[in-house]
Amino acid sequence: MLRAYRMVEGQNERLEGAVAADALMSAAWIDLFSPTPQELAQVQDAFGLELPTREEMRAIELSSRVYREAGGVFLTATVLCRADAPVPETMDVTFVLTGRTLITLRFDDPKPFYGFHNQVQKQGIRLESGLVAFVQLLEAILDRIADVLEGTARDLNTVAQHLLLQGDERARLSSELQADLLRRIARGHDVTAKARESLVTLARVLAFVAALKEVVSDKGLRGRLKTMLQDSQSLSDYTAFLSSNISFQLDALLGLVGIEQNNIVKIFSVAAVVFLPPTLVASIYGMNFHHMPELDWTFGYPLALVLMVLSAVVPYLWFKRRGWL
Incomplete structure (x- = not known):
């Protein structure tokens, strides 16, 4: 043009x-x-x-x-x-x-x-x-x-x-x-x-x-x-x-x-740490040993549950106190 x-x-x-x-x-x-x-x-x-x-x-x-x-x-x-x-x-x-x-x-x-x-x-x-x-x-x-x-x-x-x-x-x-x-x-x-x-x-x-x-x-x-x-x-x-x-x-x-992203990764990391102790307790009592005295206890099962709860709560409270959560 x-x-x-x-x-x-x-x-x-x-x-x-x-x-x-x-x-x-x-x-x-x-x-x-x-x-x-x-x-x-x-x-x-x-x-x-x-x-x-x-x-x-x-x-x-x-x-x-x-x-x-x-x-x-x-x-x-x-x-x-x-x-x-x-x-x-x-x-x-x-x-x-x-x-x-x-x-x-x-x-x-x-x-x-x-x-x-x-x-x-x-x-x-x-x-x-x-x-x-x-x-x-x-x-x-x-x-x-x-x-x-x-x-x-x-x-x-x-x-x-x-x-x-x-x-x-x-x-x-x-x-x-x-x-x-x-x-x-x-x-x-x-x-x-x-x-x-x-x-x-x-x-x-x-x-x-x-x-x-x-x-x-x-x-x-x-x-x-x-x-x-x-x-x-x-x-x-x-x-x-x-x-x-x-x-x-x-x-x-x-x-x-x-x-x-770090906060998201931290949440997953803390969750893994919180559930690791209960998994350890459950793994111990899930072992097929013939001689395990807790299997004969009347309150052996409730004790295992309490141990699992405490192993999850105690790390959570510790992380909370340290300011990691």
């Missing part, structure tokens, strides 16, 4: 479908979302540049993600995607700054892009140039990451409340609750790790753009980029805090599960 916008008499005009080369050259933003080979060729021929392939966008070395060629500046960042889904994902987006046009190449539709299209079409955001569109789009991406991290922090606070209420007999961890808490912690870790990965690549892109002469000469853009760099750094620090919090909560949950 190819969608483009250009300024006409102070208003954004949307271009889509088969757009002439001169119209594309006048666009402030061209968004290529899972483009067809024809759409890719249309943009590449109009601007005289070669867009990276999907495999090239996945490269992690700096020289493959941030570079300048004759046709423009190529910037590839990892963006958090489907953060509300059970399994969050990331996607690679390439930003190309060429002349006064911003070209974005992507193969998924994260919320920042979807929302930015709506703002451009319905809220009248002015796309005066590709550089301005780039700054506005990155602001939307950072805002989305901040919202996702805030939601993750709220979910982790809920996990912490469950863990802190374990002194209350009414708040015991059931097996279902344990599994749910583990899923929440695992998802929080996944979201935080992917958000941090995205922030690292965005900071790299912002630092590169901030050094461009077009930005250095524009005080307003320079200030906005500096603010976004500070925001990305503060969000990265926040992800580090969330990561340490997640590690603590995971250790606490596993510790509580271990304590519960």
Whole structure:
């Protein structure tokens, strides 16, 4: 899909479908979302540049993600995607700054892009140039990451409340609750790790753009980029805090599960010790010896029962006194 916008008499005009080369050259933003080979060729021929392939966008070395060629500046960042889904994902987006046009190449539709299209079409955001569109789009991406991290922090606070209420007999961890808490912690870790990965690549892109002469000469853009760099750094620090919090909560949950398992094992161990003496008494009197004087006693059977009861009660009282139960 190819969608483009250009300024006409102070208003954004949307271009889509088969757009002439001169119209594309006048666009402030061209968004290529899972483009067809024809759409890719249309943009590449109009601007005289070669867009990276999907495999090239996945490269992690700096020289493959941030570079300048004759046709423009190529910037590839990892963006958090489907953060509300059970399994969050990331996607690679390439930003190309060429002349006064911003070209974005992507193969998924994260919320920042979807929302930015709506703002451009319905809220009248002015796309005066590709550089301005780039700054506005990155602001939307950072805002989305901040919202996702805030939601993750709220979910982790809920996990912490469950863990802190374990002194209350009414708040015991059931097996279902344990599994749910583990899923929440695992998802929080996944979201935080992917958000941090995205922030690292965005900071790299912002630092590169901030050094461009077009930005250095524009005080307003320079200030906005500096603010976004500070925001990305503060969000990265926040992800580090969330990561340490997640590690603590995971250790606490596993510790509580271990304590519960130890209590169960202790009960079985004490039960085995309590019933071991009666079994010993019963085994003695169950032996087939010919000469056993207690067999001729009138109260031999009641005596054996009393011995079995005492051998069970005495260890129990001893364990209770020692605080083992």
